[in-house]
Amino acid sequence: MLEACVFFTVLCGFFGLIFKKNLVMKIIAMDVMSTGTIAYYVAAAARGGLMVPIAENPEASLTAGSYADPVPQSIVLTAIVIGFSIQSLMLVGVMKLAKDNPTLEVEAIERSYLP
Amino acid sequence: MIELTPALTITWVAIPFFIGFSISLLPQLDRLLAFVVTLVSIAYAGLLFVAQSPQQLELIDNFGVTLIADSLSGFFILTNGLVTLAILLYCWRSDKTAFFYTQLILLHGSVNAAFLCADFVSLYVALEVISIASFLLVTYSRSARSIWFGLRYLFISNTAMLFYLVGVALVYKATDSFRFEGLSVAPPEAIALIFLGLLVKGGIFVSGLWLPQTHTEADTPVSAMLSGVVVKVAILGLVRCALVVPEVEPIVRMMGVATALFGVGYAVFEKDSKRMLAFHTVSQLGFVLAAPPVAGFYALTHGLVKAALFLVAGSLPSRNFKELNQQPIARSLWLMGVIAAFSISGLPLLAGFGAKTLTVKALLPWQAIAMNIAAVGTAISFAKFIFLPQSGAVTAPEKVKNLWPSMVILLGGLFIANGFYPEAYSLENIAKALITIVIGWALYLAVIKKISLKLPRMFERLEHLIGVMSLTAVGLFLLAILLTVPEGAGG
Numbered sequence: 001m002l003e004a005c006v007f008f009t010v011l012c013g014f015f016g017l018i019f020k021k022n023l024v025m026k027i028i029a030m031d032v033m034s035t036g037t038i039a040y041y042v043a044a045a046a047r048g049g050l051m052v053p054i055a056e057n058p059e060a061s062l063t064a065g066s067y068a069d070p071v072p073q074s075i076v077l078t079a080i081v082i083g084f085s086i087q088s089l090m091l092v093g094v095m096k097l098a099k100d101n102p103t104l105e106v107e108a109i110e111r112s113y114l115p
Numbered sequence: 116m117i118e119l120t121p122a123l124t125i126t127w128v129a130i131p132f133f134i135g136f137s138i139s140l141l142p143q144l145d146r147l148l149a150f151v152v153t154l155v156s157i158a159y160a161g162l163l164f165v166a167q168s169p170q171q172l173e174l175i176d177n178f179g180v181t182l183i184a185d186s187l188s189g190f191f192i193l194t195n196g197l198v199t200l201a202i203l204l205y206c207w208r209s210d211k212t213a214f215f216y217t218q219l220i221l222l223h224g225s226v227n228a229a230f231l232c233a234d235f236v237s238l239y240v241a242l243e244v245i246s247i248a249s250f251l252l253v254t255y256s257r258s259a260r261s262i263w264f265g266l267r268y269l270f271i272s273n274t275a276m277l278f279y280l281v282g283v284a285l286v287y288k289a290t291d292s293f294r295f296e297g298l299s300v301a302p303p304e305a306i307a308l309i310f311l312g313l314l315v316k317g318g319i320f321v322s323g324l325w326l327p328q329t330h331t332e333a334d335t336p337v338s339a340m341l342s343g344v345v346v347k348v349a350i351l352g353l354v355r356c357a358l359v360v361p362e363v364e365p366i367v368r369m370m371g372v373a374t375a376l377f378g379v380g381y382a383v384f385e386k387d388s389k390r391m392l393a394f395h396t397v398s399q400l401g402f403v404l405a406a407p408p409v410a411g412f413y414a415l416t417h418g419l420v421k422a423a424l425f426l427v428a429g430s431l432p433s434r435n436f437k438e439l440n441q442q443p444i445a446r447s448l449w450l451m452g453v454i455a456a457f458s459i460s461g462l463p464l465l466a467g468f469g470a471k472t473l474t475v476k477a478l479l480p481w482q483a484i485a486m487n488i489a490a491v492g493t494a495i496s497f498a499k500f501i502f503l504p505q506s507g508a509v510t511a512p513e514k515v516k517n518l519w520p521s522m523v524i525l526l527g528g529l530f531i532a533n534g535f536y537p538e539a540y541s542l543e544n545i546a547k548a549l550i551t552i553v554i555g556w557a558l559y560l561a562v563i564k565k566i567s568l569k570l571p572r573m574f575e576r577l578e579h580l581i582g583v584m585s586l587t588a589v590g591l592f593l594l595a596i597l598l599t600v601p602e603g604a605g606g
Contacts, residue, residue, distance in 0.1 A: 010281065014585070017274060018578050023266075030273060037277050037284075044284050071178045072287060075236050079280055082243045086273050089247060093254070093266045100259040110576050113263050114328070 002043050009036030023094050023104040027087060034083045041076035045069045119166040124184055127159045128231065131224025135217050142213035149203050149216045156196035156227060163189030171233070178292050183233040183355075190411030191230045191351055194418035197528050198343040199223045201521035202336040205426055208517055215255055222248035222340065229348040234293040235283040235309065238352050239276065242316055246272045249345055253333045264332040271325045271580055272316055278588065279312025299360045303595035306363060310353070310370075310595075311588045317349030318397055319404070320374040322587045325580050327381070327393035335429025338389065342396045343422035347414050350403055357407040366594050367404050372485045375401025379492030384568045386436050388428045388499075395496055396421055398489060399459070405486055406477035412535055416458065416470040419532070423455040423525040424500070430515055436499055443504040445511035451522050456497040458529045460555065461490065461548045463540065466532035468548055472539035487551070494555020495563055502560070 013033025020026050049066040094104065101109050131152050138145045169185030199219065206215070225248060229241035246269060254265040283293065285305035290297035298306060311322070318326035326346065330338045357367040378398025385391040399417045403410045430448060433439050458467035471490065478486055573579065 010277075014274070014581075017270075018581055026270065030270070030277075033274070033277050037280050040281055040284050044288055047288070072284065075293075078236075078240060082240070083273070086243070086247065086269060089250065090266060090269055093250075093262050093269075096257070096262050097259055097266070106577055109263055113260050114572060114575065 003040070006036055006040045006043055009033075009039065012036070021105050021107065023097070023106055023109070024091075026106065027090055027094065031083075031087060034079075034087075038076050038080060038083075041072045041079070045072040119162050119170055119184070121170070121172050123159075123162075124170065124172060124182065124231070127155065128182075128224070128228050130155055131220050131227060135220035135224060138213055138217045138220060145213040145216040146203065146207055149220050150200070152220050152223060153196050153200040153203060156192060156223070157200070160189045160193035160196055163192065178287075180237045181233040181294055182231040182237070184231055187354070187411045188230045188351070190415045191347060192227055194347070194415045195223060195226050195230070195344045197524055198340060198418050198422045201422055201426070201524045202340055204520040204524070205339075205517055206336055207520075211255075215252070218248050218251045218255075219340070222252065222345070226344055226348055230351055232352070233295055233355065235279075235286060235295070236293045239279065239283065242272075242348060243276060245345060245348060246276075249341060252337045252340070253329065255334055255337065261332055264329050267577055267580075268325065268329045270577060271584075274581055275312045275315035275322075275584060278308045278584070282306070282308030282310075282312065295356050295359050298356055299362055303599055304592060306366070306595040306599070307588050307592035309356075310363075310366065310591050311584060313349040313352050313356075314370065314587065314591075315349075315584060316346075317353065317400060318346050319350075319353075319370050319400060320377055320397075320587075321574075321583050322580075323374065323378070323397045323400075324575050324583070326397060327390050328575055330393040330396070331387065331389040335425060338393070338429075339422040339425035342393060342425060343418040346396060346400060347403070347418065350400055350410070350414065353404060354407045354410045362599050363595075364407060365598055366591070367407060368479065368482060369594070371401045371404030371406075372482050372489075373401070374398065375405065375489035376485055376492075377401075379489050379496065381570060382496040383492055383563060384570055385496075386567070388431065388434045388436060388439070389425070391436075391496060391499065392421065392424055392428060395459075395493070398493070401489065402471070402474055402486070405482055406474045409473045409477045412466075412532075413470040413474050415532060416466040416529065419525045419528045420455045420459045420467065423522060424452065424459075426518055426521055426525075427452040427455065430512060430518055432512070436503075439503055441504075443506040443509055445509045445515065446505050446507045447511050448515055448518075449503060449505035451518065451526065452500045452503075454526050454529070456500045458526075460494045460497050460552050462552060463545050463548055464530075464533070466529045466535070468544075469533055469536035469539040471548070472544045473536050490551050491555045491558070494552045495559045498556045498559035498563075501556075502564075 010033055013029050013036055016029025016032060017026055020029055045068050048069055051067045053067040053070045098104055134148050134152050138148050163184055164186055169183060172182040174180040225241050225244035229238060232238040232241055250265045250269050254261050282305045286297045286301045287293060289301045315322045330342050333341060353367050357364040375398050378394050382391050382394040382398060385394055403413045431439060431444060458465035461468050461471040
């Protein structure tokens with residue numbers, strides 16, 4: 001169920017990327033898609049359990065199955081940072097582009113730049 | 116002699132990033148610092164060839180970072196070093212700012228790092244750094260046009276990388292590790308998603324249609340870098356997957372054949388010199404993929420040739436072949452282009468011949484016919500360069516002076532790389548290469564030169580490029596099911 005919701009988010013973003021006409025909307029759709037991907041990693045991390053993987057005292061035995069997997073979470077942290085930086089770079093690009101193409105409609109932009 | 120130690124490898128990976136950012140602080144020394152970085156890379160690649168056994172680095176545990184340094188990555192790193200050096204020398208007397216050199220060296224460093232990666236996550240990080248650095252280089256001129264094509268590149272590569280990430284998560288779920296080996300036990304959808312990401316980044320087959328226009332719009336040295344080296348990052352990822360996971364090797368070989376024919380089909384009818392070269396990159400990557408065990412050598416020769424040709428094309432008076440055919444160009448310029456074109460067409464005495472022979476030998480029977488057709492197509496498309504009118508009376512434009520040092524490196528590299536595979540020089544192989552070239556030239560002069568066919572560009576629009584990704588994903592998924600399920604049923 002959770003996974004179905006996550007994939008629905010990814011697909012929502014993907015279709016938004018295809019069907020939205022405006023460049024800013026496309027970037028937002030891409031953000032939705034990356035949110036879905038990140039959620040998938042979080043869901044994958046919680047397969048084994050939901051507890052924070054920190055042992056309170058060294059003697060406590062880490063029973064398998066009750067702790068969340070820290071690896072996917074740390075990986076996805078990198079992915080979040082990268083996604084964020086790419087998105088901000090794209091928004092700067094769009095700001096520059098808006099001077100020549102105030103509507104930011106992809107179709108109009110492509111008509112003028114693709115020979 | 117310096118030993119190849121883990122510390123040396125790590126230092127070498129870190130150096131470009133350290134120096135790259137130092138260039139921003141010391142803009143007076145920009146070219147000198149960049150020069151040092153490229154020399155270090157070339158020296159490191161040399162070490163990799165000398166070292167007897169491949170080096171494998173493992174950080175933390177089986178879910179940490181894995182790096183492999185062997186002679187396969189040596190070929191790719193050497194390509195990267197030589198091409199960056201040539202571009203640096205080409206730009207030496209231009210008015211490029213320190214920002215340009217910073218980005219160039221960061222791109223160089225991230226490409227180097229990506230060539231060593233042996234797990235999906237470090238490859239992901241390297242690929243994303245490459246996207247950002249390439250975007251900044253493509254948009255270096257700051258014109259609205261270049262920004263649009265840069266944005267288009269980011270859109271496509273980022274979407275592809277999101278699919279890739281989902282695939283990586285699936286691999287992790289199946290194996291609790293991110294190594295390439297995990298692909299053999301991963302579900303078919305993981306293979307489909309990861310390959311989708313790599314195919315798009317590498318510009319393979321239909322998902323590579325974003326590549327030609329992006330490489331065309333960039334500045335000449337940037338096109339050379341993108342086409343010569345950057346696309347090979349994803350290719351090396353695919354090649355490594357094919358080498359460690361035999362189940363996916365047929366997919367990689369199939370994609371190689373498909374893109375070789377697809378790219379050359381576009382290249383033959385293309386009238387714009389830079390677009391022709393870019394489409395031809397799509398095709399040549401097919402040759403690299405078609406025979407994974409010998410991918411390195413072909414990638415090296417292609418990188419050198421493509422960088423040389425892009426630099427030459429940037430110095431030609433026009434980009435349109437029709438206009439170029441009407442007035443003669445300077446002989447020196449023509450000569451440089453012709454040597455490179457000969458090498459890529461596979462003429463003996465140049466490294467392209469050895470690489471092509473080696474690749475053809477490693478092909479499976481079902482691939483051979485298609486790859487020979489692609490080789491003829493290569494000869495046809497480069498006949499456009501070879502048969503350009505030239506004359507010694509025309510003085511070369513001023514910027515050709517900057518071209519000489521880079522050409523010495525790139526074309527000299529082609530002559531020297533010949534020594535990698537001297538067994539290629541048998542009578543049969545030479546005859547085959549010459550026949551391929553003669554057929555190609557005859558077809559060009561008799562047919563292709565006269566007809567003008569304009570292939571539609573509709574599929575190069577952003578929505579189509581992204582939409583094609585979903586189709587590619589479905590296709591790859593079906594392929595992966597077909598190829599992996601019988602074994603699963605057997606076990």
